[in-house]
Amino acid sequence: MTNFKFEYVWTDGWDPSPHLRSKTKIIEMENFDMDVSKLPMWSFDGSSTNQAEGGSSDCLLKPVRAYKDPARKNAFLIIAEVLNPDGTPHETNSRAKLIGDMAEQLWIGYEQEYVLMNDSNRPIGFPDGGFPEPQGPYYCAVGQHYVEGREIIEEHLDLCLEAGIGITGINAEVMLGQWEYQCFGKGAQRACDDLMMSRYLLFRTCEAYNVVVNLHPKPIKGDWNGSGMHCNFSWDYIRDTGGKEYIEKVCAHYGKYHKEHLAVYGPDNDQRLTGAHETASMEEFSYGVSDRGASIRIPIYTVEHNWKGYIEDRRPASNADPYAIANRVLETLKEAHEVALK
Numbered sequence: 001m002t003n004f005k006f007e008y009v010w011t012d013g014w015d016p017s018p019h020l021r022s023k024t025k026i027i028e029m030e031n032f033d034m035d036v037s038k039l040p041m042w043s044f045d046g047s048s049t050n051q052a053e054g055g056s057s058d059c060l061l062k063p064v065r066a067y068k069d070p071a072r073k074n075a076f077l078i079i080a081e082v083l084n085p086d087g088t089p090h091e092t093n094s095r096a097k098l099i100g101d102m103a104e105q106l107w108i109g110y111e112q113e114y115v116l117m118n119d120s121n122r123p124i125g126f127p128d129g130g131f132p133e134p135q136g137p138y139y140c141a142v143g144q145h146y147v148e149g150r151e152i153i154e155e156h157l158d159l160c161l162e163a164g165i166g167i168t169g170i171n172a173e174v175m176l177g178q179w180e181y182q183c184f185g186k187g188a189q190r191a192c193d194d195l196m197m198s199r200y201l202l203f204r205t206c207e208a209y210n211v212v213v214n215l216h217p218k219p220i221k222g223d224w225n226g227s228g229m230h231c232n233f234s235w236d237y238i239r240d241t242g243g244k245e246y247i248e249k250v251c252a253h254y255g256k257y258h259k260e261h262l263a264v265y266g267p268d269n270d271q272r273l274t275g276a277h278e279t280a281s282m283e284e285f286s287y288g289v290s291d292r293g294a295s296i297r298i299p300i301y302t303v304e305h306n307w308k309g310y311i312e313d314r315r316p317a318s319n320a321d322p323y324a325i326a327n328r329v330l331e332t333l334k335e336a337h338e339v340a341l342k
Helices: 099-105 150-163 186-209 234-239 242-260 300-304 322-341
Strands: 002-011 020-029 040-046 058-066 075-083 109-115 167-172 178-186 210-212 229-234 287-289 296-298 311-313
Touching: 002 058, 002 186, 020 186, 058 150, 058 186, 075 186, 099 167, 099 186, 099 296, 099 322, 109 322, 150 167, 150 178, 167 311, 178 186, 186 210, 186 322, 229 322, 234 242, 242 287, 242 296, 242 311, 242 322
Parallel strands: 002 075, 287 296
Antiparallel strands: 002 020, 040 058, 058 075, 109 178, 109 210, 109 229, 167 178, 229 311, 296 311
8 A cells, every 4th residue: 555645736716816725635545547536525724715704614625637746756636626515616616617518629728928036026037126138039039148947947847748737838938037838638627727737836846946936917017028828729610620701700709708708817917918019909809810919819820721720819818717718718609609600
């Protein structure tokens, strides 16, 4: 028998932007084959996570997906849904809503941007009390003067890949100290689980380097890029059939629910979506081929593959809840798909 460590990871009820929480459960067993049905439910103090009142504070954690924990011996990382004491999904449990055939058809690739901050709440690489040279040389850069924190990013990448998370790439971003990784999954729940666990590993990795992961959509005011989490998504019909008229109708229909999407695309996103720094305006919806200044971009890949492939929603902020994004994308998509086929 072996004492295995199971790190239960969940999303709290913090407002306006949820945090990740976790705690370790030790279970003695012969082996663990990644079957989460073999793991027990666990409770936690919801009054300390803004998910319950102190007089009735127990919330439940339901294990729903397992990953290997490459940084700890005999350890696994567990995505857990939050339930009420009666076993129903907690109101903060946006994952539980991602069910049904279309949710399973949805492939999502999130582009998670973030900024690494030092103890002075400044991006690493920024001189004390001042600024580096203006943006331009930092995007996808190499070299001591243009890149900061690469050792952290490389360690995080290796941990994610060893854990079995669907990381498909990394790059330095437009502002010094700003980075991005791309996280892809087939099926809405899988894609969002991978993104959340990749965030968890990023936060945990940065603890050892004494740096803070900043997910605010506009961490530095002025002529500096903000941080987003572009949502690239596809579904069976666009992958197999597509068509210019169909895709344009779908994109146009997303404009009908512009405000509803922005409502769940992350707090303080108005500071980022200004129409500058490769963003669309918060006030207007737009879409276009290869247009990084649009709300929704139709990638050139899709056009060149006979209008089959995927589309990119560029509005989500870096601090958004991926489950909430996927739920809103699906809700609009179900209606847009029917409209486009008429």
